[in-house]
Amino acid sequence: xNADKTAMNAERTAAMTAERTMSTDKTRRSQIDADCGNLARxxxxxxxxxxxxxxxxxxLAEAAIRKHGPVPLVAVDDLDPxxxxxxxxxxxxxxxxxxxxxxxxQFAQAVNSLARYLGVTPTHIACIEAGGVNSTIPxxxxxxxxxxxxxxxxxxxxxxxxxxxxxxxxxxxxTPMSICDEKGNxxxxxxxxxxxxxxxxxxxxxxxxxxxxxxxxxxxxxQVRESYVPGTLSLCDQLGAEVMSARAAHRDxxxxxxxxxxxxxxxxxxxxxxxxxTTSGFARGRATIEGVGPDAGRSVVLxxxxxxxxxxxxxxxxxxxxxxxxxxxAETAEPVTTExxxxxxxxxxxxxPSDPRWHSDEALALVGPRYFGYELDPVRFDGTRGVAA
Amino acid sequence: MRIGIDxxxxxxxxxxxxxxxxxxxxxxxxxxxxxxxxxxxxEGLQEQRAFHPDEIDAVMIGxxxxxxxxxxxxxxxxxxxxxxxxxxxxxxxxxxDWPQGLVRAIGGRAYLAHGGHEFDGRTISDLDxxxxxxxADDIRSHGIKSxxxxxxxxxxxxxxEIEAAELFREELGDDVALSLSHEIGRVGLLERENAxxxxxxxxDLADHIVDGLAKSVSGGGIVAxxxxxQNDGTLMDIDFxxxxxxxxFASGPTNSMRGAAVLSGLDTCAVVDVGGxxxxxxVLNQGFPREASGEVSVAGVRTNFRMPDVLSxxxxxxxxxxxxxxxxxxDSVGYRLISEALVFGGSTLTATDVAVALGRADIGDKSLxxxxxxxxxxxxxxxxxxxxxxxxxxxRTSSDPLPVVAVGGGSILVPDELPGLGTVHRPxxxxxxxxxGAAIAQVSGEVDRVYAISEGKxxxxxxxxxxxxxxxxxxxxxxxxxVAIVDFDEVPIPYLPGNATRIRAKAVGDLALxxxx
Numbered sequence: 065x066n067a068d069k070t071a072m073n074a075e076r077t078a079a080m081t082a083e084r085t086m087s088t089d090k091t092r093r094s095q096i097d098a099d100c101g102n103l104a105r106x107x108x109x110x111x112x113x114x115x116x117x118x119x120x121x122x123x124l125a126e127a128a129i130r131k132h133g134p135v136p137l138v139a140v141d142d143l144d145p146x147x148x149x150x151x152x153x154x155x156x157x158x159x160x161x162x163x164x165x166x167x168x169x170q171f172a173q174a175v176n177s178l179a180r181y182l183g184v185t186p187t188h189i190a191c192i193e194a195g196g197v198n199s200t201i202p203x204x205x206x207x208x209x210x211x212x213x214x215x216x217x218x219x220x221x222x223x224x225x226x227x228x229x230x231x232x233x234x235x236x237x238x239t240p241m242s243i244c245d246e247k248g249n250x251x252x253x254x255x256x257x258x259x260x261x262x263x264x265x266x267x268x269x270x271x272x273x274x275x276x277x278x279x280x281x282x283x284x285x286x287q288v289r290e291s292y293v294p295g296t297l298s299l300c301d302q303l304g305a306e307v308m309s310a311r312a313a314h315r316d317x318x319x320x321x322x323x324x325x326x327x328x329x330x331x332x333x334x335x336x337x338x339x340x341x342t343t344s345g346f347a348r349g350r351a352t353i354e355g356v357g358p359d360a361g362r363s364v365v366l367x368x369x370x371x372x373x374x375x376x377x378x379x380x381x382x383x384x385x386x387x388x389x390x391x392x393x394a395e396t397a398e399p400v401t402t403e404x405x406x407x408x409x410x411x412x413x414x415x416x417p418s419d420p421r422w423h424s425d426e427a428l429a430l431v432g433p434r435y436f437g438y439e440l441d442p443v444r445f446d447g448t449r450g451v452a453a
Numbered sequence: 454m455r456i457g458i459d460x461x462x463x464x465x466x467x468x469x470x471x472x473x474x475x476x477x478x479x480x481x482x483x484x485x486x487x488x489x490x491x492x493x494x495x496e497g498l499q500e501q502r503a504f505h506p507d508e509i510d511a512v513m514i515g516x517x518x519x520x521x522x523x524x525x526x527x528x529x530x531x532x533x534x535x536x537x538x539x540x541x542x543x544x545x546x547x548x549x550d551w552p553q554g555l556v557r558a559i560g561g562r563a564y565l566a567h568g569g570h571e572f573d574g575r576t577i578s579d580l581d582x583x584x585x586x587x588x589a590d591d592i593r594s595h596g597i598k599s600x601x602x603x604x605x606x607x608x609x610x611x612x613x614e615i616e617a618a619e620l621f622r623e624e625l626g627d628d629v630a631l632s633l634s635h636e637i638g639r640v641g642l643l644e645r646e647n648a649x650x651x652x653x654x655x656x657d658l659a660d661h662i663v664d665g666l667a668k669s670v671s672g673g674g675i676v677a678x679x680x681x682x683q684n685d686g687t688l689m690d691i692d693f694x695x696x697x698x699x700x701x702f703a704s705g706p707t708n709s710m711r712g713a714a715v716l717s718g719l720d721t722c723a724v725v726d727v728g729g730x731x732x733x734x735x736v737l738n739q740g741f742p743r744e745a746s747g748e749v750s751v752a753g754v755r756t757n758f759r760m761p762d763v764l765s766x767x768x769x770x771x772x773x774x775x776x777x778x779x780x781x782x783x784d785s786v787g788y789r790l791i792s793e794a795l796v797f798g799g800s801t802l803t804a805t806d807v808a809v810a811l812g813r814a815d816i817g818d819k820s821l822x823x824x825x826x827x828x829x830x831x832x833x834x835x836x837x838x839x840x841x842x843x844x845x846x847x848x849r850t851s852s853d854p855l856p857v858v859a860v861g862g863g864s865i866l867v868p869d870e871l872p873g874l875g876t877v878h879r880p881x882x883x884x885x886x887x888x889x890g891a892a893i894a895q896v897s898g899e900v901d902r903v904y905a906i907s908e909g910k911x912x913x914x915x916x917x918x919x920x921x922x923x924x925x926x927x928x929x930x931x932x933x934x935x936v937a938i939v940d941f942d943e944v945p946i947p948y949l950p951g952n953a954t955r956i957r958a959k960a961v962g963d964l965a966l967x968x969x970x
Contacts, residue, residue: 119748119755120643123545123549123550124544124545127544127549128544157572159572159640159955160572162640162641162643163605163606163640163641163642164538164569164605164606164642165541165544165545165605166541166542166544167539167540167541167542167543168543168544170544204544246540246541246542246577247541247578273571274571274572334846336852403944407849407851407852408848408849409847
């Protein structure tokens with residue numbers, strides 16, 4: 065990455081951070097208490113169709129907090145530049161995770177294993193991914209270790225592969241990374257680049273029984289301040305709370321989600337067709353939604369690979385990865401995962417901006433539509449094309 | 454001939470069936486001892502159409518007793534939950550997300566032990582027999598007689614659950630009741646384990662209730678075998694019911710849907726069952742209710758056992774009609790319909806009044822609704838029709854045409870034509886549809902497993918799964934020549950190697966009556 069671009073990115077980050085700080089000040093949380101229902105629900109929405117079972121994530125976090133006490137939450141911009149930050153996440157198949165639950169201490173072990181290899185004493189735990197179960201796994205590690213958690217993450221959403229995080233484009237390395245199974249086995253990968261981390265950790269995860277806890281992207285407080293999406297755990301909590309209060313007040317919870325995420329309501333209708341196929345370990349597919357009510361006569365096509373990655377309206381691409389595409393139950397705003405999509409469901413599609421840094425050239429090489437095999441240039445959440453301001 | 458009985462919270466319905474024809478049908482009040490209500494219903498059948506007890510080939514009973522016992526926390530046995538999987542799973546021990554009141558009601562105690570399998574059948578750790586013996590000592594010292602055993606990935610490999618059960622049997626004696634999770638639920642440890650614990654807590658009660666049911670039937674001189682209907686509309690014999698009471702939980706809506714199918718002669722249809730306050734809408738596929746795909750919460754506990762996919766809406770015969778017919782329900786006069794509705798001399802405009810005013814039904818005193826504004830009545834009925842049509846539309850799984858069958862006391866609310874869906878079928882005997890559903894229930898076998906499908910082997914794996922489901926149906930008592938696959942589902946699982954695919958196959962067949970006598 066050249067110096068100009070770095071400076072430009074830093075400026076953009078500063079502007080964005082200021083904006084987010086203003087919008088989340090009154091809702092920013094200072095700690096996570098033993099009720100994680102809202103946070104898990106919001107995280108499932110940011111999971112954009114993937115990200116694993118938020119129910120298990122919530123139970124894990126709540127059980128850890130009941131045992132060890134609330135987890136202090138530290139804002140990204142309050143972080144000491146010298147802080148030693150270790151993110152932690154689950155890697156593997158959600159289907160396995162709901163059956164072979166984690167062992168006690170598996171989360172702390174992943175962090176300790178990496179810290180030992182690096183010869184550091186961690187001061188903070190962090191989320192690498194805000195969407196789905198990986199927003200709650202770090203809460204468990206932080207509780208077990210008695211460390212504060214950072215209110216932010218490396219994506220601002222969910223993506224399927226290790227290298228798909230903003231710190232990647234700021235030169236932060238995924239490795240050394242630790243990988244731990246529930247039996248007590250652990251390993252360290254030290255790879256030449258982040259793509260190799262994904263390539264080696266995936267088969268190790270399979271061999272360890274398809275549900276591992278990893279610690280990756282260890283970084284300084286300064287690196288977190290530069291590369292993280294701030295406020296995402298507070299945002300998850302606020303999203304979940306907003307959905308519940310909209311439902312209770314008979315307001316439209318789907319519109320509430322769109323508003324909170326500064327996104328737009330694309331269209332609503334009935335799922336009329338779902339096709340799925342598995343290619344190289346990933347569940348790919350497409351779903352067709354026929355408009356009903358005010359959207360009668362319109363047709364929405366969703367393309368997904370674990371997460372929703374492309375949405376077309378009447379044959380025109382309306383939003384693509386890396387911006388967020390969320391399929392929500394038309395009435396309750398309960399997020400619909402790509403695995404649970406089926407004929408007859410009444411859903412509405414909400415699109416929302418991703419962190420603007422995802423639209424840089426090197427970020428698009430990681431998570432743009434072409435990386436996932438779709439032959440088109442990225443389309444922003446509002447339907448515009450090309451590089452956004 | 455067969456007798457079908459549905460023991461509901463309010464009514465005990467009974468039918469006498471000759472083949473698929475209803476020879477007699479009766480409704481009696483459910484009694485607190487259950488037995489006398491059933492006896493009264495059997496006598497009622499005799500009065501309608503005399504039969505000799507020897508003519509009866511089988512008696513099928515659907516009951517809501519077990520689920521009501523759980524909800525009322527009534528008669529539950531002290532229960533131990535033993536989970537095999539250490540060192541995995543310790544982050545969330547058994548009973549973790551249960552309502553505390555229910556944990557107390559079952560005297561629930563949780564035990565973790567080594568064991569469990571990986572998704573591909575390797576072991577997580579070996580069973581530790583000394584550890585299990587220590588748990589057995591503790592279980593004995595707390596006077597617990599019912600144990601729920603779960604093991605990680607037991608739907609793929611059940612050997613540890615079986616081995617642990619044998620050990621507990623040796624340690625604690627034959628009067629300890631054992632419930633094994635692989636026989637009760639599917640992949641999803643907490644939900645399967647929860648269903649297993651509920652089953653274990655109901656074991657004492659199951660003996661008691663099944664004995665009562667058997668006594669009331671044999672009291673009428675009937676020597677034919679007795680079956681209970683399960684959540685999925687198939688049958689279990691009474692020994693199975695003693696061991697798996699949890700399998701009866703949703704037999705009520707299932708039976709009424711199955712009965713609707715037989716009465717209408719449609720085996721793939723949507724069924725609208727209209728009661729006084731709410732209506733249940735479900736879909737039958739080849740005669741069987743489609744199952745809910747996700748988790749089902751029962752008495753505040755998440756489970757994943759087989760439940761029919763039913764949507765309830767707040768429209769029934771007693772729904773209040775307000776705002777000049779712009780709003781119908783969800784508030785209802787409920788059981789006070791017979792005093793509060795206009796046609797019964799009351800002062801509340803209900804959906805039933807509107808149907809009578811429009812000449813759709815003849816209930817109560819028609820003259821009492823002559824003053825109802827026709828525009829209001831039409832608006833209200835159009836609204837009700839739209840809501841039914843909307844829910845049926847949601848329940849469809851494809852764009853193929855789906856006929857609609859209306860049953861239940863309030864089915865006069867369903868118009869002859871539903872917008873976009875066509876003619877509505879209204880069978881005779883609609884008020885005892887659930888007893889008919891019990892009487893015609895069949896026997897099933899199921900496979901639900903994750904398979905690694907290697908290149909070019911897909912059809913072979915699929916054939917094996919289908920055959921195994923059919924073999925299981927025959928083993929459960931189905932007539933082999935009648936067994937067929939009724940449900941098949943294949944879902945690729947992301948992030949697993951080797952084209953891992955979850956296959957679910959379900960086979961059903963007619964009960965082999967001859968062999969059971």
